[in-house]
Amino acid sequence: MALGTPRVHFQNAAGQVLEQPAGSYVIIRYTAGPRQFADLQTLLGYAKQLLALRQWHKVVADHRRMTPFTPAESSWVTDCWLSMPSTRMQDFYGAVLLPAEVLARIPAEERAREATANALTYRRFADEPEAAAWLMQLV
Structure with missing residues (x-):
């Protein structure tokens, strides 16, 4: 399923924030x-x-x-960014894209399983179309 080109919403030295209106998700x-x-x-x-x-x-x-998150960055992401009030968002889903060599080291059953970190339910993927397909099937 082709979703079209996502639109760049913001960009800086750390990365880009894009929106994919056809899939109703942020990249x-x-x-x-x-x-x-x-x-x-x-x-x-x-x-x-x-x-x-x-x-x-x-x-x-x-x-x-x-580059992997530093311990301080990981703490901030978990403690601050992922702490979204349940009144604003009941369900929050993330498709995490990892390099193929990193994903290959994770056991298959763990890759396929959904996990939860704070308010985020996530799953790991090697490519974006597969990640988008998973997100699209979620309500």
């Missing part, structure tokens, strides 16, 4: 290399604003090129 595409913590916070802040503006609850997080 966070992280860039390669080092980043400033403030750039990551700004990037994810714009993603959160776009989700609220469109009243969407689905996101593709493209980690395929990014």
Whole structure:
């Protein structure tokens, strides 16, 4: 299923926030290399604003090129960014795109299983069309 080209909503040194209106989801595409913590916070802040503006609850997080989160970044993402009040969003789904070599090291049953981190129910994928198909079947 072709969804068309997503529209860039915001971009900085940490990555891009895109919107995919045909699928009613946001794409966070992280860039390669080092980043400033403030750039990551700004990037994810714009993603959160776009989700609220469109009243969407689905996101593709493209980690395929990014440098892994630092412990401080991981804590901030978990404690702050993912702590969305249940009154604003009942269900929040994320399709996490990982490099194929990283995904290959994760047991198949764990890759296929949905997991939950704070308010986010997520699943891991190697490619965007597969991730989009999963998100599209969610209400």
